[in-house]
Amino acid sequence: MKAFVLKDKIKPGTGTAKLYYEEVETPKAGAGEVVVRLKTAALNRRDVFIRQGLYPGIRVPSIPGSDGAGVVAEIGTDVTGVEIGDEVVINPSIGWGENPDYPDANFSVLGVPINGTYAQYIKIPVENVFPKPKHLTWEEAAALPLGGLTAYRAAVTKGKVKAGETVIIPGIGGGVATLALQIASALGAHVYVTSSSDEKINKAMKLGATGGVNYRQDDWVKQLSIISGGADLAIDSIGGETLKDLIHLAKLGSKIVSFGATLGPVNHLLMPRIFFKQLTIMGTTMGNRNEFIGMLNLFNEHKLKPVVSEVYPLEKVEEAHEQMEAGGHFGKIVLEIPQ
Template structure:
């Protein structure tokens, strides 16, 4: 089969398309012939070695959809020819509050979906939502479950609340926008791109502000008021502004820190507001199942920015690294 392998570090240019053997499913494993895969920012970080638990060589890719073509001799809930989507969170455990120490994400150290075939545990295979095509289904898993957990499991979003989503345009941020809209929350966004803010408004955001402006936080407060919930994957200096923009008794849920550490964190700004700061990452199997159910109930469709072939994976990762995308970047996997 064709697969994209990373054998050495140095960025997307080190990815190589190779011909390797099709893996065999054993026991409770399932072999899936992939139709589409999708990119996540972790894929780019891994090519530079900027991810914990590095192990090479590896096949990147956490997201994928396809057809089951072979099953292990202990599989009971999945059949050959099933149309499926993959939950990339492996070995979460039984506690919904946090993952266990054995938790891993598909696509390093376990071989992932930048390939024509992938083997995954039976418990990580779910029926593809009928209203989604192959590409949309592949775009949803990692970012979708991250957004769902941040909004609902950790963020406890309620109808009518104001939700601030910084850095709109990424997969998680757009999924959070869609889901929050679906349950009747009022969403506001930030971006360095006026065009992305306008696109978000077209998708249902109530408004937004370009954070490149000198006093963007005050401008946003004048538009929004205070946010009941902030879904943050940015971190960095802006986190202090998010604290300022959070309502008394409000919540910030952090799922990433693409802008680095938070400088000059002033704790009284937090406790005088009686606010919560909560961490989250990925999601449990229950989160994943509930996320799929929400997308089916409200007939939601992931936003796709651009599609590449498996042979164009380097260009795809460079495009993601530039941060110009509004929506998911996918890989079409040909026979």
């Protein structure tokens, strides 16, 4: 089969590893596994960080890619409930384990070091495949798994978002942020977003956001405070100065859920701002099997469709990565796998 292979482990700060498009051995399903012929895959920031050496646990050679959807092509021994030809999406959370609060020591995210979805076929434990939501295209289906899972755990499990609450999601446009907006809106929250682009704010409002502000304006925090009235929940992938702005925008006794830090470390964080406001800051990443099921149910029930920003053929994956780094996208960047 054809696949993109990461062969070099890059020292952080020294560049970006090339991905090699090669003929590699097609995987075979072992006990409890299936092989899926992939139709579509999708990008995550993790994929970019891995090429730059900025992620724990990188091993080479291995195939990147955490998100994928396709058709069951082979079934291993000890597998029940799945048939050849089934249309599936893949849960990229591998080996989470029994404790819902945190993953086992041997947990990993699909795609480096476990071979991922930048390939024509993938071998995966049967418990990680789920029926593809019927209302989604193949492109939408690949856009859902990792982002949907992360957003669901952030908004529902951790944030416990409720109808009527006010939710702030800074930096709208990223995959998880956009999926979190859809989840929180579907559950009846009033969602406010920030972006450097008025166009992205408008797109967010079409997806269900109540309002938004452009953070290129000096007084965006004040503006957001006025229009939102403060947040019951913030869902943050930005970190840095933005985390402190979210603390400022937080209502008493409210929550900030953090799953990313694109702005880097937080400096001069005043703990009294957190304890006098009785705030809770919760870190989260990925999610467990029950959360994946909860997420699929929510998307099926509300007929939610993940936003696909661009579709590239698999061969152009490096170009797709450049697009992600440039940051102009809104929603997920998807790869079409050659059949």
